[in-house]
Amino acid sequence: xxxxxxxxxxxxxxxxxxxxxxxxxxxxxxxxxxxxxxxxxxxxxxxxxxxxxxxxxxxxxxxxxxxxxxxxxxxxxxxxxxxxxxxxxxxxxxxxxxxxxxxxxxxxxxxxxxxxxxxxxxxxxxxxxxxxxxxxxxxxxxxxxxxxxxxxxxxxxxxxxxxxxxxxxxxxxxxxxxxxxxxxxxxxxxxxxxxxxxxxxxxxxxxxxxxxxxxxxxxxxxxxxxxxxxxxxxxxxxxxxxxxxxxxxxxxxxxxxxxxxxxxxxxxxxxxxxxxxxxxxxxxxxxxxxxxxxxxxxxxxxxxxxxxxxxxxxxxxxxxxxxxxxxx
Amino acid sequence: xxxxxxxxxxxxxxxxxxxxxxxxxxxxxxxxxxxxxxxxxxxxxxxxxxxxxxxxxxxxxxxxxxxxxxxxxxxxxxxxxxxxxxxxxxxxxxxxxxxxxxxxxxxxxxxxxxxxxxxxxxxxxxxxxxxxxxxxxxxxxxxxxxxxxxxxxxxxxxxxxxxxxxxxxxxxxxxxxxxxxxxxxxxxxxxxxxxxxxxxxxxxxxxxxxxxxxxxxxxxxxxxxxxxxxxxxxxxxxxxxxxxxxxxxxxxxxxx
Numbered sequence: 001x002x003x004x005x006x007x008x009x010x011x012x013x014x015x016x017x018x019x020x021x022x023x024x025x026x027x028x029x030x031x032x033x034x035x036x037x038x039x040x041x042x043x044x045x046x047x048x049x050x051x052x053x054x055x056x057x058x059x060x061x062x063x064x065x066x067x068x069x070x071x072x073x074x075x076x077x078x079x080x081x082x083x084x085x086x087x088x089x090x091x092x093x094x095x096x097x098x099x100x101x102x103x104x105x106x107x108x109x110x111x112x113x114x115x116x117x118x119x120x121x122x123x124x125x126x127x128x129x130x131x132x133x134x135x136x137x138x139x140x141x142x143x144x145x146x147x148x149x150x151x152x153x154x155x156x157x158x159x160x161x162x163x164x165x166x167x168x169x170x171x172x173x174x175x176x177x178x179x180x181x182x183x184x185x186x187x188x189x190x191x192x193x194x195x196x197x198x199x200x201x202x203x204x205x206x207x208x209x210x211x212x213x214x215x216x217x218x219x220x221x222x223x224x225x226x227x228x229x230x231x232x233x234x235x236x237x238x239x240x241x242x243x244x245x246x247x248x249x250x251x252x253x254x255x256x257x258x259x260x261x262x263x264x265x266x267x268x269x270x271x272x273x274x275x276x277x278x279x280x281x282x283x284x285x286x287x288x289x290x291x292x293x294x295x296x297x298x299x300x301x302x303x304x305x306x307x308x309x310x311x312x313x314x315x316x317x318x319x320x321x322x323x324x325x326x327x328x
Numbered sequence: 329x330x331x332x333x334x335x336x337x338x339x340x341x342x343x344x345x346x347x348x349x350x351x352x353x354x355x356x357x358x359x360x361x362x363x364x365x366x367x368x369x370x371x372x373x374x375x376x377x378x379x380x381x382x383x384x385x386x387x388x389x390x391x392x393x394x395x396x397x398x399x400x401x402x403x404x405x406x407x408x409x410x411x412x413x414x415x416x417x418x419x420x421x422x423x424x425x426x427x428x429x430x431x432x433x434x435x436x437x438x439x440x441x442x443x444x445x446x447x448x449x450x451x452x453x454x455x456x457x458x459x460x461x462x463x464x465x466x467x468x469x470x471x472x473x474x475x476x477x478x479x480x481x482x483x484x485x486x487x488x489x490x491x492x493x494x495x496x497x498x499x500x501x502x503x504x505x506x507x508x509x510x511x512x513x514x515x516x517x518x519x520x521x522x523x524x525x526x527x528x529x530x531x532x533x534x535x536x537x538x539x540x541x542x543x544x545x546x547x548x549x550x551x552x553x554x555x556x557x558x559x560x561x562x563x564x565x566x567x568x569x570x571x572x573x574x575x576x577x578x579x580x581x582x583x584x
Contacts, residue, residue: 216418218446
């Protein structure tokens with residue numbers, strides 16, 4: 001018996017070292033991949049999209065994968081970030097960095113507002129309440145035509161150069177644009193890694209695992225959920241702000257519930273509750289969309305079929321399945 | 329008043345006329361009782377007697393419909409559950425309740441962390457290394473040190489119950505509430521658990537809910553007997569065993 005456990009521990013120690021190494025340096029690994037990523041991609045624009053949607057999914061995954069709540073209203077967080085960043089530039093002429101800060105703040109505040117109302121509900125009710133509230137946000141921005149451009153979207157977010165301590169970067173150049181956005185995304189990965197490795201990160205998972213036990217241990221479950229939702233809003237707000245800068249327009253569709261559904265799909269595809277899953281999900285989804293839509297207009301049919309196959313045969317997602325294989 | 333205060337310092341927990349109704353159903357009616365510090369008190373009664381309801385009022389899982397609960401002389405009626413752990417009251421659940429995907433050690437570590445750090449999102453949790461050391465001590469105490477790296481869901485039933493006790497101890501409680509700690513256990517596991525409870529009671533007050541009367545007679549200092557939501561009898565194991573009303577309730581029931 002002891003021999004069995006010993007050999008088991010030995011074999012684990014052998015395979016685990018890689019896994020532990022990757023876990024310890026997960027943010028640096030993400031940084032390396034992001035830095036070399038555009039060099040292997042056919043179009044930089046696609047690479048930028050993957051970064052932004054990956055960041056959006058990273059924030060969503062904090063609530064979905066780590067906290068265990070299915071939110072169907074994350075479009076409101078992404079969209080608020082995008083609109084506030086855009087409004088700061090278009091209507092107030094703020095510099096780009098202040099506009100990004102406004103976007104992050106917008107994501108945080110919107111998450112707080114939605115969170116306070118929705119966080120006491122569970123399961124399907126949480127999904128429904130968040131979706132309803134995000135629809136309210138959609139109509140709010142849709143109606144405020146003077147500020148948001150309504151149906152036409154918010155246009156004219158023209159950031160041509162990025163001033164960085166006297167250094168003027170040409171934001172029109174796709175490669176430079178990629179690396180400016182990548183800098184923010186990498187910073188977000190480091191922040192996420194820290195949050196997950198913090199004492200609070202342990203509380204998030206404990207609440208997901210067993211709410212009653214967490215409460216009996218002395219954790220305020222409601223407050224933990226709310227704080228996690230707000231943190232998630234910060235990441236999604238940043239993704240929205242970067243999207244606004246990247247597209248130089250905020251389309252009203254960013255607040256549509258399809259945007260909320262998309263991120264669920266990306267997280268499931270990549271692997272919910274894993275660190276790299278969201279980014280991998282975003283890459284696979286957007287590349288598929290790009291490749292398949294070249295030869296058929298019915299690309300959604302094919303991507304949908306692939307998605308269903310993934311959920312049926314790899315319920316842990318692409319990255320989740322790979323981790324499970326690697327650990328065995 | 330001075331004499332009363334001296335006496336009440338010996339009382340750790342007190343309920344004054346607590347009751348609980350669910351809709352029209354009266355689960356518990358007007359129970360006043362006192363629990364002595366440093367002792368093992370058992371709450372027994374047949375199925376549906378209101379034991380678990382009473383237990384849940386004591387540990388703050390839900391508030392009583394009427395009456396009040398006092399812990400160390402302080403009114404704690406209606407406080408949220410998570411505050412109880414900070415005051416020094418810990419509980420184990422009747423149905424095993426652990427963090428299934430986390431390792432055994434992480435289960436205890438999270439329990440310990442609740443007293444130290446709950447909302448720190450920035451410093452690495454590895455810095456709180458003293459928590460891991462204390463977790464290992466508790467794992468040794470409840471006999472789970474060998475299984476420290478295993479996911480809690482892979483533990484045997486008896487081990488999961490022991491883990492729950494370890495998690496309850498993590499909050500350094502002065503009062504430990506156990507809801508049928510031996511439910512579903514083999515005779516051997518039950519003996520181990522009973523030994524553990526006696527050991528734990530050396531340093532803290534223990535209140536125990538149990539269905540099987542025989543199990544607690546040997547280890548309890550005091551016993552409360554509930555029946556149909558009422559307090560039927562109260563006293564030492566000797567007194568309770570000889571109580572006519574208790575005999576009547578347990579008569580005809582197969583003694584376990």
